[in-house]
Amino acid sequence: MPPRLKILLVEDSRADARLILEVFKEEKIGVDVDVVRDGEEAMDYLHKRGPFANADSPSLILLDLNLPKKDGREVLSEIKENPELKSIPIIILTTSQSDEDVMKSYKLQASCYVTKPIDLAHFVKVIRSLDEFWFSAVRFPPEPRLC
Amino acid sequence: MPAENVRAPEPFLLGEKQLRQIFDAAPSGMIMVNHAGTIVLVNTQIEQLFGYERLELLGKSIEILVPQASRGKHPEYRDSYFADPHTRAMGVGRDLHGLRKDGTEIPVEIGLNPLVTDGNQFVLASVVDITERKRAEERLRITIEAAPSGMIMVDQQGKIVLVNSQVERLFGYSREELLGQMIEMLVPSAARQKHPEHRNEFSADPHALSMGAGRDLYGVRKDGSELPVEIGLNPLMSQGERFVLASIVDITERKKAEVLLQEKILELQRSNEDLQQFAYVCSHDLQEPLRVISNYTQLLANRYMGKMLDEDAHEFIEFTLDATKRMHQLINDLLLYSRVETKGKGFVEVDTNEAVEMALSNLSVAAQESNATINFSGLPLVKGDLSQLVQLFQNLIGNALKFHSELPPVVDITFDRLGDVCTFTVKDNGLGFDMKYADRIFIIFQRLHVRETYPGSGIGLAVCKKIVERHNGRLWAESSPGSGASFKFTLPSAALRRVQ
Numbered sequence: 102m103p104p105r106l107k108i109l110l111v112e113d114s115r116a117d118a119r120l121i122l123e124v125f126k127e128e129k130i131g132v133d134v135d136v137v138r139d140g141e142e143a144m145d146y147l148h149k150r151g152p153f154a155n156a157d158s159p160s161l162i163l164l165d166l167n168l169p170k171k172d173g174r175e176v177l178s179e180i181k182e183n184p185e186l187k188s189i190p191i192i193i194l195t196t197s198q199s200d201e202d203v204m205k206s207y208k209l210q211a212s213c214y215v216t217k218p219i220d221l222a223h224f225v226k227v228i229r230s231l232d233e234f235w236f237s238a239v240r241f242p243p244e245p246r247l248c
Numbered sequence: 249m250p251a252e253n254v255r256a257p258e259p260f261l262l263g264e265k266q267l268r269q270i271f272d273a274a275p276s277g278m279i280m281v282n283h284a285g286t287i288v289l290v291n292t293q294i295e296q297l298f299g300y301e302r303l304e305l306l307g308k309s310i311e312i313l314v315p316q317a318s319r320g321k322h323p324e325y326r327d328s329y330f331a332d333p334h335t336r337a338m339g340v341g342r343d344l345h346g347l348r349k350d351g352t353e354i355p356v357e358i359g360l361n362p363l364v365t366d367g368n369q370f371v372l373a374s375v376v377d378i379t380e381r382k383r384a385e386e387r388l389r390i391t392i393e394a395a396p397s398g399m400i401m402v403d404q405q406g407k408i409v410l411v412n413s414q415v416e417r418l419f420g421y422s423r424e425e426l427l428g429q430m431i432e433m434l435v436p437s438a439a440r441q442k443h444p445e446h447r448n449e450f451s452a453d454p455h456a457l458s459m460g461a462g463r464d465l466y467g468v469r470k471d472g473s474e475l476p477v478e479i480g481l482n483p484l485m486s487q488g489e490r491f492v493l494a495s496i497v498d499i500t501e502r503k504k505a506e507v508l509l510q511e512k513i514l515e516l517q518r519s520n521e522d523l524q525q526f527a528y529v530c531s532h533d534l535q536e537p538l539r540v541i542s543n544y545t546q547l548l549a550n551r552y553m554g555k556m557l558d559e560d561a562h563e564f565i566e567f568t569l570d571a572t573k574r575m576h577q578l579i580n581d582l583l584l585y586s587r588v589e590t591k592g593k594g595f596v597e598v599d600t601n602e603a604v605e606m607a608l609s610n611l612s613v614a615a616q617e618s619n620a621t622i623n624f625s626g627l628p629l630v631k632g633d634l635s636q637l638v639q640l641f642q643n644l645i646g647n648a649l650k651f652h653s654e655l656p657p658v659v660d661i662t663f664d665r666l667g668d669v670c671t672f673t674v675k676d677n678g679l680g681f682d683m684k685y686a687d688r689i690f691i692i693f694q695r696l697h698v699r700e701t702y703p704g705s706g707i708g709l710a711v712c713k714k715i716v717e718r719h720n721g722r723l724w725a726e727s728s729p730g731s732g733a734s735f736k737f738t739l740p741s742a743a744l745r746r747v748q
Contacts, residue, residue, distance in 0.1 A: 116540045123547060196536050219539045219576050221546035 106132045106236055109159035111143040111176065112194075113168050117217070121163070121194075124228045132236055135159070140171025144179060147186055159189065160241045164211075166195040166202055174202075177209045188242045192235065277375035281310045282368065283330050285323060297356075297377055299349035315347045330369060333362030338373070346375065355382045385486075398496035401484070402431045406447055409491065418477075418498055420470035431494075436468040451490065454483030459494075467496065476503045524590050530583040535576065542572040574705070578693070581707035585692060588714040593633045595719070597742040600627040600641075600672070603634060604661060607642035614649045624661035628670050629742035636715045637739075641674070643708040644735050648676035650702060653730070669721075670741045675734040680727040689725065712737075 112118040118136045125132065135156065137143050143164075146153040162180070166173035173193070180186045190212040195202070198216055206214050215231070218224045262270075271278055272292045280289035287305050295302055298313055305312070314322045338344065338358040345353040355378045363370040392399040393412045398419075401410035408426050416423055419434055426433075435443045450457075459465060459479040466474040476499045484491040549557075549565045557565075604624050608615065615622065622645060630637070641661075648659045655677060664671045681689065681696055688694050692710035695702075716723040716737045727733035 114536070114540070116544065120540075120543055120547070127550075196539060217539060219535065219542050219572070221543045221550070224543060 106161065107157050107159045108132050108134045108161050108163060109143065109146060110134050110136045110163045111138075111140070111168065111173065112136060112163070112165045113138050114165075117165070120224070121228070124225055128225065128229060128232065130228070130232045130236060139169045140173065140176040143168075143176050144171065147180065147189075161235060162189055162191045163194045164191050166193060166197050166206070174205060174209065177206065177211055181210045190235070190239070190241070192231065274374070277377075278372065279305075279310070279313075279375060280363070280370050280372050281326075282370055285310045285326050287312075288370065294375065297348075297354065297375060298346060304349075313346050315345050315353050318345075326371075329360065329371065333360075333369065333371065335359070335361050354379055381487075392493075395495065398498070400426075400431065400434075400494045400496065402447075402492045402494065404451055404490050406431050406444060415496065418469075418475065418496065419467060425470075434467050436466050436474050439466075447492075450481060450492065451483075454490065454492070456480070456482045476500055520590065523586055527583055527586045527590060530579050530586070534579050538572050538575055538579070542569060542576075545569055545572070578705050578707075581705045581711075582692075585707060585711055585714065588636065588711060588718060592636060592718055595631045595633060598630050598632045598634045598637055600630055600637065600663075600670075600739075601625075603637040604641050604645075606638045607640075607645055610638070610642050611646055611649065614646065618649050618652055619656040620649050620652075620659065621656065622659045622661070627661065627672075628663055628665060630670055630719075630739040631742050632719050632739055633715075636718070640712050640715045640737070643712045644674040647708055647735075648674065648678055648733070650704070651697075651733075652676070652678040665741055668741055669738050671736060671738050673734050673736050675732060677732045680729050680731050680733045681725075682729055683727065686725050686727070690723065 110118060110121060112121070122134060122136075124130075125134065135146070137146050142153075143162075145151050146156050147158070149156055164173050164176060168176070173195070177191060177193070180189065180191065187210075191210075193206045193211045193214045194217060195215075196217050203214050215227055218227060271289070274291055274293065277293040277297045278289070278291040279287060279294050282288055287308050287310055290302055290305050294300075294305070298305075310326070311319050311322050336359075338360050344356050344358055346356045347353055357376045357378050359374045361372045361374070363372045389410070392401070392410065395412060395414065398415040398417075399410070399412045400408055400415055403409050408429050408431055411423055411426050413423075415421075415426065419426075431447070432440050432443050457480070459481055465477050465479055467477045468474050478497045478499050480495045482493045482495070484493045545565055545568045549562070549569075553562060553565075601624070604622075604627060608622060614620075645659055645661075649657050658677045660673070660675045662673050662675070664673075685696055689696065690709050690713045693706045694710075695704070695706040712735075713723045716739070719739050721738035721740070723735065723737040725733055725735050
């Protein structure tokens with residue numbers, strides 16, 4: 102059995118983070134998810150700083166845009182400017198429907214932009230398609246990541 | 249040319265009779281006086297000017313023509329002239345008057361020429377009636393006095409020669425304090441030194457101009473305070489001398505209005521930014537908790553319905569989900585409403601036929617389902633924001649499709665043009681409404697029907713109204729229950745008329 106996919110979920114809302122995990126559970130999606138609550142924690146995690154000294158590098162990041170302390174846009178641009186981190190695909194998962202946010206995210210080289218639907222059935226569909234594509238079909242860059 | 253070919257003209261000798269004819273033909277009055285002040289010769293012009301017959305004047309003292317007021321001094325002036333006779337103008341700087349036979353006085357200008365005949369000293373005075381010129385000057389003075397702006401006339405040296413009462417009022421000086429003073433006394437000290445230079449530049453190339461274009465000009469009052477002014481300069485010739493007539497407008501009020509306008513613009517920009525912020529809050533921050541409520545309620549239903557939850561719980565969950573859906577719709581509508589202003593595009597020429605067609609294609613499902621007929625043709629070109637006009641027609645036609653009676657809906661779109669304004673009418677054969685609600689239907693989130701019968705948040709007509717108002721138009725409705733409704737709105741028509 103191949104090793105389970107490591108996903109970093111950056112989400113400030115406990116309810117949202119839990120909902121994603123619940124849907125993963127209901128849909129029997131076999132991935133390892135670590136959750137951090139703000140942008141600074143996300144950067145600490147990726148740089149293996151402080152409490153995250155033993156964290157694994159994630160294969161994929163699910164990133165919310167509106168975050169406390171350091172927001173998702175800053176996290177995105179910092180990751181993409183960092184030669185060690187920039188090859189990690191980032192999926193923006195947010196409530197923002199603004200064209201500006203969509204545009205900016207792609208400019209900052211997000212892999213894709215997904216809006217959280219208000220309806221649970223839709224949300225489950227979105228998670229399923231993420232599973233089918235990103236968690237199953239996609240091949241990720243091999244470790245160790247080289248620039 | 250050889251010198252011998254140059255020949256002086258023959259001397260031209262005139263007889264006494266011819267001389268007299270020339271004397272009489274002179275355009276100004278001519279009068280000759282001997283050293284005793286006795287009139288020895290007058291011409292026709294003098295007769296006309298003073299109203300005397302020639303014979304009434306000859307042999308009389310010249311003082312007969314001098315007004316009473318200066319008559320006493322006149323012999324003295326005369327004597328001093330004879331003591332040093334030379335060609336000059338009389339009474340320079342004074343106003344001269346002549347006394348007519350009928351006792352009236354006329355303003356005159358007098359030139360004096362000494363003349364010696366047969367060893368006797370005479371004076372030949374030429375007298376010009378300047379009544380007309382004085383009148384013109386008076387008219388100018390009255391005009392200047394009556395001007396609504398301050399008027400200052402300045403001579404070539406920069407001395408003030410004329411001011412009107414507006415200038416007294418503006419600068420707080422009396423006329424007497426200003427006349428004869430340099431114009432620089434009204435220029436603030438910061439600009440005073442350079443002013444004579446500017447003046448010289450102007451007199452080198454005098455032409456009407458508005459002073460200090462693009463600069464803020466100020467004048468200084470007697471009390472030292474400054475006032476913002478606008479100054480127009482006009483060169484003026486009077487009696488062979490150059491003057492500059494400056495018209496001065498106090499623009500304190502305008503400046504105040506400009507500042508106020510600037511403040512209002514900033515205020516508007518701020519409130520527009522607030523509105524943008526509000527729109528973002530709507531699209532994100534308000535949706536977020538709503539999504540959580542909706543998702544977890546659904547999760548609750550999915551996971552526990554039929555196991556731990558009974559029928560009541562099912563119904564409660566339905567109500568909760570329905571409410572969150574509606575709230576979601578309201579927020580989106582509010583966002584749409586706020587974006588009419590903030591996300592509106594510039595106005596271009598729009599073919600309203602095209603706008604209606606686009607609206608109909610967006611409404612095709614509803615139109616087919618209700619078996620609707622929509623009539624329009626040859627609609628005009630207007631100035632507007634195409635996507636907003638599509639939205640406008642879509643909401644109005646959509647409304648007609650929604651509130652139809654048992655008959656299939658028929659919608660007629662027509663227009664009237666009056667000058668630059670097109671009035672459109674969207675008329676339906678639907679339910680109509682009581683005119684007492686005619687204003688209420690345009691208020692955001694106001695509805696006339698319960699939600700169960702006619703779904704919708706009550707935003708459509710409010711958005712229509714806002715769109716029309718953004719196009720400087722007016723939207724209103726005419727109806728009565730059971731007889732359909734007519735929605736009318738005005739839009740600015742485009743210059744070109746559609747070729748039909």
